[in-house]
Amino acid sequence: MFETIDALKAQLDALRPLPKNSVQSLHEAMMLEWTYHSNAIEGNTLTLKETKVVLEGITVGGKSIREHFEAINHREAIEWVESVIARDEPFSERLIKSIHQLLLKNIDNTNAGCYRQENVMIAGAQHIPPEHLHLQSLMTELVDGYENHYENQDYHPVERAARLHVDFVGIHPFVDGNGRTARLLMNFDLMSSGYPVIIRAENRLAYYEALDKAHTSLCYQDFIAMVVEAEEDAFKRYLSIVS
Template sequence: MINTDTLEITPEILSLIAGIDEFKGAWRALGTLAPERLSALRRVATIESIGSSTRIEGSRLSDRDVQRLLANLEIRLFETRDEQEVAGYAEVMETVFESWRDIAVTENHIKQLHRDLLRHSSKDERHRGAYKTSMNSVAAFDETGAQIGIVFETASPFDTPRLMEELLDWFNRTTEEKSLHPLLAIGIFIVVFSEIHPFQDGNGRLSRVLTTLLLLRSGYAYVLFSSLESVIEQSKEGYYLALRQTQGTIRTDQPEWEPWLLFFLKALRQQMVRLRTRVEREKLMMGEMSELAARIIELVQEHGRLSIGDAVKLTGANRNTLKQHFRALVSEGHLKLHGQGRGAWYSRA
């Protein structure tokens, strides 16, 4: 059974949830871009998600490679395993984006998503959409590809059906009863799913697909327009460390949920910040503001504070030109000046 009695809702966890939920509530106002601009944001997020999620598992395809591949999905012939994985991930993501309201969190739906995820992979033909039949413990490898040890033991093939049934029962009951905040329930579902590792292959990719599905079903509609997978890729070491710290305790009397939940919630916050920054830049670009001014706003949003020297390094623009833009942005109420002279810096107003 899933034991959440040891789950402590710390002030940090509460603060992260509050910030994410505030953005969720404000998304309707933030998302008042023209339909074509929202579509563009969604296309970029989709490419980033597919590229990042497959690279986390070892793919070598860049986002540009992914974009080219997606433009030719109708060819249905993919020469390399990387291409096969990207094609499968793209099709499953499209299914989730279009039909998330109809995809209940059931064993059959999860198996169907797994089957579709590996649709183009000839290597995985025998175990598409079926639980594992042999152990698939997560191993560590050296630079030559030789196995140097087991990172953690996953569930046995014998125990997998029972553990998956328990997980699904727990999640659906918790969701129906609203006994736990949705973000916490989703986080726990994902880390336990990953600990079970129910399929022979594709568990990491599927866990990230399921994360998007569960967030959409819980009302976090903005996740269509910003890539959580991209955030995770940029924090890959922290991602695996947090997973392992919690996974190793799940079957004990004292599960430690906090390491994974903190990582998960911080990743969701970063996803939210990226989207807010992009939406604000889009709105600025639609007005009379120049592209350079919009870029300054974006950099201040990303870094929290920015000096003219920082802006020179990050944009390559002329220092005097930047000074004029900063003065204009302050006078228009977009930025706030702190200090003076060489120590001056700017924040959002």
């Protein structure tokens, strides 16, 4: 499953150091598209072009203040995750809560960065998240198990990150913003290994179905395959630009 993306990554790595302007344009494009697609999956109605102008500081008429903040906050969260990777900080509950706090800043300051204090359901899904009373122990287990389970299982970096995403969303620790937080956490792991990826909004249904299947049957294969396909598309695009 991973042979193609590993070969594409090797092609890209062989071209390093990449031209400075190419790196900058790729980074700007990734940040814009990642912000647009991650928010669109959750129902944000800003188009790609509208997201671009919002990130440039321009207000879009007919769009809610919340949608503007979702775009601005998501870019800030990406930048913070990149700074964490640059400092080589480990996966932690602080990382998780900080990402969530940035995402919900000026949107829901009461719940930003705080685990939920109520039980929730995921609309349209068979999986029912655990009761809120168990959240702290489950999140501690997720973080403690990251090194002991995910890394020691000799998973490919893409499979490891995909499984982390699935398991985090299964716990659903926040009232809102779990999906965006999960995708940022997945890319925290992926970017640390040189495998950034964007789940595109047009794949929203398949994305939700693969997650629900993993939660209800413990079959991660469909979700991992989706991430691998998205990774392949990303590498091909990067190579088409820099080569």
